[in-house]
Amino acid sequence: MSLLTITDLTLRIAGRTLLDQASLTIEPGRRIGLIGHNGAGKSTLLAAIAGDIAPDGGSITFSGRATMGRVKQETPSGDLSLLETVLNSHEERTRLLAEADSTTDPTRLADVHERLLAIDAHSAPARASTILAGLGFDQEAQKRPVNDFSGGWRMRVALASALFLAPDLLLLDEPTNHLDIEATLWLENWLARFPGAALIVSHDRALLDNSVQAIAHLDQKKLSLTPGGYERFVQIRTEQRLQQNRQAEKLADQRAKMEAFVARFRAKATKAKQAQSRLKALARLPQIDSVVEETPTRFSFPDPGALPPPMLKLEDVSVGYGETAILRRLSLRLDSDNRIALLGRNGHGKSTFAKLLAGQLSPMSGEVQASSRLRVGYFAQHQTDELILDETPVQHMARTLKDATPPQVRAQLARFGLDAERAETPVRNLSGGEKARLLLALATRHAPHLLLLDEPTNHLDLDARDALIRALGEFEGAVILISHDSHLVESVADQLWIAENGTITPFDGDMDDYRSWLDERAKQATQDNQRQASRTQKDTASTTQPDKNQQRAQRKEQTRQLAPLRRKIRDLETRLERLEKAKSQLEAKLADPNLYQSSRAEDIATLNSDLALVSQKQEETEMHWLEAQDELENATN
The missing domain is CATH 3.40.50.300 (P-loop containing nucleotide triphosphate hydrolases)
Structure with a gap:
């Protein structure tokens, strides 16, 4: 079942057609990079998906139960702290917490707390803080009001809010424009682990190569989908253009020979039938135009001349x-x-x-x-x-x-x-x-x-x-x-x-060394925070000896807090079973010799593509399961 289906979409702005009967389908969990020249209509397409503008033709269908997150052009403002701003972006959590403080109905209160457990409300501050830290806000900055920051930093807060919601579909328009390289590398890693679907407008090749599974190219008012990152897109597109040009040259040569035969023998009675036959064949030849490459973009810097060292x-x-x-x-x-x-x-x-x-x-x-x-x-x-x-x-x-x-x-x-x-x-x-x-x-x-x-x-x-x-x-x-x-x-x-x-x-070192250095530093910071938290817990334990009732209450509270995590582990295990079954079925089909005798090459390619996608989802799910198991073990030790 698709999460988002765009069918024969037409979009016009100020009388100019940007998309003309364009189509695209996004499945759950699929991360797609949207590319195209400046002014091609990428941001307009995101606005149409979000419902900000109405299509001029065609349809955009979004799964009714799914959620959507988007970084808008308007930056957040106000006197709330960065952390509170991000937390308040989860409207349901904010509303339920307010209701839990005000309601006197025991039944309703139980329902509210059950829903808060289901949406992991208790872990929200930690998750929001982690996202803000990844985008460059330390603990002190997270406590400061949004109005203390400039527009570029506020855009990071808007991005943090969108990431925090972890929607089923995430719409991002040039998310790295206001990020330094450290935050950009963090975002790449975050998106690579993100379980939801994403449509990302970006001109950042590294982001497109490291964080998306397919490229949607908006070109000549149409959308075409290519598997893999940007480097793979360039390879496939180059091969397609070469193949189309070769086919066009072959047909042009065939057409020229037919036209020459007709011109030579049309008037001869002995060859009249053959000439008429060639004319009919000529009319049936498909029209394949050679790919006309756009004028390549060229920059050049003027020659400065030499200077003696040091400059x-x-x-x-x-x-x-x-x-x-x-x-x-x-x-x-x-x-x-x-x-x-x-x-x-x-x-x-x-x-x-x-x-x-x-x-x-x-x-x-x-x-x-x-x-x-x-x-x-x-x-x-x-x-x-x-x-x-x-x-x-x-x-x-x-x-x-x-x-x-x-x-x-x-x-x-x-x-x-x-x-x-x-x-x-x-x-x-x-x-x-x-x-x-x-x-x-x-x-x-x-x-x-x-x-x-x-x-x-x-x-x-x-x-x-x-x-x-x-x-x-x-x-x-x-x-x-x-x-x-x-x-x-x-x-x-x-x-x-x-x-x-x-x-x-x-x-x-080079950029790979720099990435490794950043990873090591982040791990060290995490370990330092964990050691500090451990010391704080020990200090608290040494000064306060809880009685048996307190201990029972603590165990009960721990069980309550860990319930969502245990439920998440069970859900992941169920999903792994389904993925393993689907993988086995696909492998069995591909192992069947009859497939290669009775099926088209496109069908076999589709099965291979489906197998690759299932295998990737299986690896991602296993990684999430291992992370959840580690989190459970750390919490219970």
């Missing part, structure tokens, strides 16, 4: 805002061949460091030594707010390149794919990706020796991200990259620097 050197530098130092005692060196990714959680000084190198912040102490000829190009996503909405890209560039001729102005815009039409379009009508291209063009207008890129890919589609990677590979200057896109980091950087504990230090 830039920091000696015991501290930098910050006002009287507060964010980074201290920095002693680092940059050369023209450096490709450095600056990693670390948001708020640990990455953007502060970029502003120091860009000359937007002066050092509070220490010395910055730089070549007198050094030119720095600085891209930061917040610079979008500084663009003048009524001006065109040509006007922006002409104002900053005062001595440039009109062809030179347009050539600099064309380096980043802003063609003649988009160069004359007011900024207010440009997409987020087109604004990012304009900012890249502005940041590099003076051929910088050092490029500072602070989250350059937030609004770029996958093709534009690949174009940026290729352009950086050809760039002759130095690059410092701040990005949550691990694919971009792995493709561009040959050094990693970590911003943490008020300083910046080189990291000895």
